Amino acid sequence: MNTKALLLVSVLFLLPLATLAQDNTRTDPVSPDSSLSLMTVPVNVTFINGYSVFGPSDHVHHIFALHLGLGHSGQLHGAEIGILTNHCLYPSTGFQVAPFLNQADQRFDGFQVSGIANSTKGRFQGFQVGGLLSASGAAKDPAYSKGFQVGGLLALSRGKHFGMQLGGLTSAALDGVGFQVGGLLSIATHSWYGFQVGGLGSFAMEGGGGIMIGGLASVSGTTYTGLQLGGLFAVSTMKLNGIQVAGIIANSPIAPLVQLAPISLSQFGKGVQIGVYTHSSLVEGVQIGVLNMADVNDGWPVGLVSLVEDQPVHVTFWFDETGMASTAFVSGNQNLYNLIGVGKRLDNAQAWGMVGGIGWHTPIRTEDFSLKTDILVWNILHGEGISDDPVLLAEWRITGQLQVNERLFVSLGPALRWAYSTSDAGQELLPDEAVIHNSDNHWNAFWFGGMAGAQLTF
Numbered sequence: 001m002n003t004k005a006l007l008l009v010s011v012l013f014l015l016p017l018a019t020l021a022q023d024n025t026r027t028d029p030v031s032p033d034s035s036l037s038l039m040t041v042p043v044n045v046t047f048i049n050g051y052s053v054f055g056p057s058d059h060v061h062h063i064f065a066l067h068l069g070l071g072h073s074g075q076l077h078g079a080e081i082g083i084l085t086n087h088c089l090y091p092s093t094g095f096q097v098a099p100f101l102n103q104a105d106q107r108f109d110g111f112q113v114s115g116i117a118n119s120t121k122g123r124f125q126g127f128q129v130g131g132l133l134s135a136s137g138a139a140k141d142p143a144y145s146k147g148f149q150v151g152g153l154l155a156l157s158r159g160k161h162f163g164m165q166l167g168g169l170t171s172a173a174l175d176g177v178g179f180q181v182g183g184l185l186s187i188a189t190h191s192w193y194g195f196q197v198g199g200l201g202s203f204a205m206e207g208g209g210g211i212m213i214g215g216l217a218s219v220s221g222t223t224y225t226g227l228q229l230g231g232l233f234a235v236s237t238m239k240l241n242g243i244q245v246a247g248i249i250a251n252s253p254i255a256p257l258v259q260l261a262p263i264s265l266s267q268f269g270k271g272v273q274i275g276v277y278t279h280s281s282l283v284e285g286v287q288i289g290v291l292n293m294a295d296v297n298d299g300w301p302v303g304l305v306s307l308v309e310d311q312p313v314h315v316t317f318w319f320d321e322t323g324m325a326s327t328a329f330v331s332g333n334q335n336l337y338n339l340i341g342v343g344k345r346l347d348n349a350q351a352w353g354m355v356g357g358i359g360w361h362t363p364i365r366t367e368d369f370s371l372k373t374d375i376l377v378w379n380i381l382h383g384e385g386i387s388d389d390p391v392l393l394a395e396w397r398i399t400g401q402l403q404v405n406e407r408l409f410v411s412l413g414p415a416l417r418w419a420y421s422t423s424d425a426g427q428e429l430l431p432d433e434a435v436i437h438n439s440d441n442h443w444n445a446f447w448f449g450g451m452a453g454a455q456l457t458f
Contacts, residue, residue, distance in 0.1 A: 038074045038090075044109040046071050058089055081221070102130075107143070115238070120145075123159075136161075137174075144205035155182075172199075176245045186214075191222075207238070251400060255280065265290070269299070278303075297333045300385065304340045304356060313373045316341075316410065318453025321431050330455070336360055339374065349428055353393070382426055389423030397413050399452060420444040 038061035048069030048323040054060050057071070063072070063078035071082040075090040083100035093109040096102040102112040117133040123143035124136035125439035129150045136145040137158030144160040155167035171182035176192040186198035191208040208399025217233040225241040226325040228234045233244035234307055239254040246261040254315040255266035255273055256420040262274035270285045277288040283297040292306040307313070314330040316339075336357045345351035359374025378393035399413035421429060422442045430436065434447040 044073070046073070067098075124149075250275070255285070283364075291454050300336050301332050301338065302336065302358060303338050305329070306336075306338045308333050312457045314455050314457050316411070316453060317453040318451045320415065320451045321449040322429065324353070324354065334361060337372075337374070340374065343378070345429065348382070348429070351380065351382040353378045371398070372401060373398045380426075380429065382429060389421060389425050391419055391421045391426040391429060393417060393419045399451070401455070407456070407457045411451070411453045411455060413451060415451055416446070417451045418444065418446045418450055
């Protein structure tokens with residue numbers, strides 16, 4: 001085993017132990033109970049019918065036992081090996097090994113190893129490994145468990161689990177602190193704090209905190225604090241404090257600090273919402289997407305199109321000193337606006353371009369006049385095909401806008417422009433005042449210009 005692999009195994013082993021060390025739940029050792037009136041013997045052997053060499057095995061407290069059939073013992077403080085099963089009736093501590101079943105009706109501290117199943121109906125503390133099933137606690141007595149719990153199919157804690165829980169198919173607990181890993185499902189019916197991973201899904205029905213990962217989906221209820229990752233879906237049914245990431249849809253009524261998915265959804269967003277499509281009923285943070293939608297947006301929309309139900313949209317037309325006539329769709333809110341459009345050179349039949357940009361409404365405004373500034377980026381095509389050495393054009397504009405009537409505005413303002421291309425062609429599109437810098441494989445140019453146009457509001 002190389003050094004990195006050894007380090008990883010050491011971390012996975014020691015972190016749950018650190019969790020146990022920090023837990024302040026009482027862990028008083030199990031002591032022989034004199035009130036049970038059990039016969040204490042160092043070594044015992046039991047037979048198929050539940051009798052031992054000292055009589056009925058249910059009334060025996062032993063240090064070591066060999067069970068030759070369906071093993072029964074009153075209380076264990078040591079080790080017992082069952083040819084078929086082991087079964088302790090009273091609180092015990094030690095080591096149980098059987099090919100089929102290890103069972104403790106009450107508290108058990110120590111090790112349980114079985115080819116098929118382990119079960120403790122009371123509190124469990126230690127290591128529990130079952131070929132198919134490892135379970136602790138009871139429905140009527142949801143005691144906690146501490147340590148390592150491993151089930152080939154199912155690892156189940158009916159109470160709160162501290163430590164590591166591994167299930168080949170499913171890991172499930174009422175509550176938990178530590179590591180929970182399920183080949184298909186990782187489930188906390190109440191909450192889980194720590195690291196939770198499910199091959200298909202991870203679920204913390206009443207929230208929790210830490211890192212939650214689901215191969216297909218991760219779902220948290222109430223409030224979850226931390227990182228939530230879903231291969232397809234990441235869902236918080238109430239509130240998520242942290243980061244939410246999904247392969248298709250991320251949804252949280254109260255959006256997290258960062259929400260990232262192709263489709264990002266929330267009812268109230270104060271953080272950063274990122275996606276191809278973002279939607280929020282009320283936005284007080286940042287929306288970044290190809291298409292952003294909101295009922296009310298008091299934040300900062302960034303994208304190609306940002307539609308806000310209580311804000312108008314615009315169609316704008318303008319001309320500039322390069323001879324380009326352009327039109328664009330403008331959307332956004334009172335803070336930022338997004339622009340996407342096209343333009344055509346009036347003196348060149350083959351020169352046209354596509355433009356996108358973002359702008360800011362400055363606080364300089366009156367009832368009929370406003371000042372805004374924006375940055376636009378063009379891809380200008382000037383050949384017969386769309387791949388014929390396009391020219392990249394960026395411009396910064398400061399525009400004064402005067403309202404003519406309810407729907408019509410006129411605009412005028414200066415601009416600083418910069419152009420770049422990797423081809424010798426395209427310089428014919430530049431105005432005479434452009435300052436051009438040529439090199440072996442590209443050229444760039446900058447100049448001051450202006451624009452004049454009009455805007456229609458809908």
